[in-house]
Amino acid sequence: MTREEIFDALIEIVTEINPDEDWSTLTPDESLRGKLESMDFLDVVMEIRKRYGIEVPEADYGKLGTMNSCVDYLFPKLSER
Amino acid sequence: MKSDRERVVITGVGLTAPNGNSLSEFRSNLLNGVSGVVPYSVRYFGETIAGLCNFEATRYQKRKELRVGTRAGSISIYCVNEAIADAGLQLDEDYARNRVGVFIGITEHGNVETENEIYELSKYDYQTKYWSHYHNPRTVANNPAGEVTLNLSLTGPHFTLGAACAAGNLGIVTGVQQVLLGEVDVAFAGGVSESPQTFGIFAAFASQTALASHEDSAKASRPFDMARNGIVVSEGGAIVVLERLDKAKARGAKIYGEIAGWCYNSDASDMVLPNPERQAECMKEAIQRAEMTPRDIDLINTHATGTPMGDVRECQAIAAVFDQACDHTFVNNTKSFIGHCMGAAGALELVGNLPSFDDGIVHPTINVDELDPRCELPGLVLNQPREAGKINAILNNSFGMMGINCVLIVKRFDA
Numbered sequence: 001m002t003r004e005e006i007f008d009a010l011i012e013i014v015t016e017i018n019p020d021e022d023w024s025t026l027t028p029d030e031s032l033r034g035k036l037e038s039m040d041f042l043d044v045v046m047e048i049r050k051r052y053g054i055e056v057p058e059a060d061y062g063k064l065g066t067m068n069s070c071v072d073y074l075f076p077k078l079s080e081r
Numbered sequence: 082m083k084s085d086r087e088r089v090v091i092t093g094v095g096l097t098a099p100n101g102n103s104l105s106e107f108r109s110n111l112l113n114g115v116s117g118v119v120p121y122s123v124r125y126f127g128e129t130i131a132g133l134c135n136f137e138a139t140r141y142q143k144r145k146e147l148r149v150g151t152r153a154g155s156i157s158i159y160c161v162n163e164a165i166a167d168a169g170l171q172l173d174e175d176y177a178r179n180r181v182g183v184f185i186g187i188t189e190h191g192n193v194e195t196e197n198e199i200y201e202l203s204k205y206d207y208q209t210k211y212w213s214h215y216h217n218p219r220t221v222a223n224n225p226a227g228e229v230t231l232n233l234s235l236t237g238p239h240f241t242l243g244a245a246c247a248a249g250n251l252g253i254v255t256g257v258q259q260v261l262l263g264e265v266d267v268a269f270a271g272g273v274s275e276s277p278q279t280f281g282i283f284a285a286f287a288s289q290t291a292l293a294s295h296e297d298s299a300k301a302s303r304p305f306d307m308a309r310n311g312i313v314v315s316e317g318g319a320i321v322v323l324e325r326l327d328k329a330k331a332r333g334a335k336i337y338g339e340i341a342g343w344c345y346n347s348d349a350s351d352m353v354l355p356n357p358e359r360q361a362e363c364m365k366e367a368i369q370r371a372e373m374t375p376r377d378i379d380l381i382n383t384h385a386t387g388t389p390m391g392d393v394r395e396c397q398a399i400a401a402v403f404d405q406a407c408d409h410t411f412v413n414n415t416k417s418f419i420g421h422c423m424g425a426a427g428a429l430e431l432v433g434n435l436p437s438f439d440d441g442i443v444h445p446t447i448n449v450d451e452l453d454p455r456c457e458l459p460g461l462v463l464n465q466p467r468e469a470g471k472i473n474a475i476l477n478n479s480f481g482m483m484g485i486n487c488v489l490i491v492k493r494f495d496a
Binding site: 017018020039040042043046049050 | 144149205
């Protein structure tokens with residue numbers, strides 16, 4: 001997957017998790033915490049596990065703060081797929 | 082003579098039933114013979130029939146709330162918001178949010194969520210790391226009432242009442258008690274059910290030979306009829322606003338009726354078969370506590386579910402309490418229209434009859450083509466509404482598995 005494809009996949013995930021938010025205005029470095037509550041964030045982790053079989057250990061949760069940091073974290077794990 | 086501070090009145094009604102999403106719609110359909118029972122297919126079990134609600138959930142909930150919450154929570158939220166609107170209640174202005182209580186009767190809670198989650202887990206070879214982190218908040222017994230407090234930012238007490246199919250009445254009774262105890266100033270109380278959303282209840286009733294079937298779904302729920310063959314499983318909810326009379330008067334509230342008396346007891350005789358002696362005791366005690374005699378009751382709304390034995394036993398109990406002198410006591414049944422709404426049944430069936438105080442009409446029991454002679458009560462209103470004149474008191478029966486009985490009496494309020 002390219003970085004753009006990962007970004008688009010993440011947008012699809014967060015839109016499903018919180019369909020009431022307008023995700024089209026999200027900037028790549030904006031904190032996701034403003035639009036996702038703690039249980040929503042666990043949904044993101046669960047969706048990554050379900051879709052890609054990637055386990056995100058709790059110690060790495062802090063690396064998923066923005067769309068850009070999410071892509072940075074997932075790209076090495078998904079670039080060969 | 083009780084003071085207005087010691088009297089509790091119903092000042093708002095919110096509901097969703099298989100044949101109506103407001104009291105006016107529900108009442109109209111009860112008077113016009115409109116059933117809400119439809120063909121239905123449920124996972125594992127297959128084709129059956131059920132009473133399903135089609136209320137507009139997004140009227141009061143965001144899409145994310147619907148995704149993470151429960152059907153019972155959504156029904157509760159809809160009904161409470163509708164009841165508040167109907168009562169003309171302004172939260173913060175009329176009542177502080179920490180003085181509001183939510184008390185909701187449930188037959189069960191968590192079966193639907195758990196079965197759906199196990200189904201999802203099956204797609205991942207039952208590896209529990211894919212189990213939803215929402216399982217616990219969805220399945221805690223207080224979930225339906227708790228979802229209401231989250232939706233409306235209510236900080237008073239909330240809990241559910243697990244009382245099988247007597248739960249709707251018990252929810253209202255508990256709300257009354259909490260108001261009288263001074264634990265809250267206003268109660269949102271009643272019952273809800275999401276039972277049709279999983280196969281278990283259908284399969285269990287089928288195994289018990291107690292699940293209704295009929296080629297015409299609208300005719301499947303037929304209490305008191307010779308051809309009745311069981312229960313129609315339904316969902317629904319009904320919540321009433323309960324206030325002390327002095328406070329209701331002070332804010333100029335519309336008053337549907339006054340809580341007159343109640344009783345709840347246990348059969349202590351069988352897990353599923355009702356006991357008419359205990360049911361009769363429950364009715365007598367409720368009437369006594371209401372400072373009435375059986376002759377003061379103008380309308381009995383029966384619990385009868387359409388099972389051969391259950392209907393007969395309730396009729397035996399009623400006959401034991403209401404003798405021939407009660408010649409103006411009418412008897413009806415709401416499940417014949419909507420099936421058995423389980424935890425919502427008592428509350429839903431009560432509120433569907435409250436308009437009788439105003440219109441003097443008793444809605445009928447439909448689908449009685451051949452009355453079972455063992456159910457032949459003198460005042461039974463069959464198939465067509467009856468002009469009853471002035472209705473002063475309604476007695477509402479609700480009985481449930483494990484032998485729990487709850488009888489609630491509401492009387493006319495004349496300003």
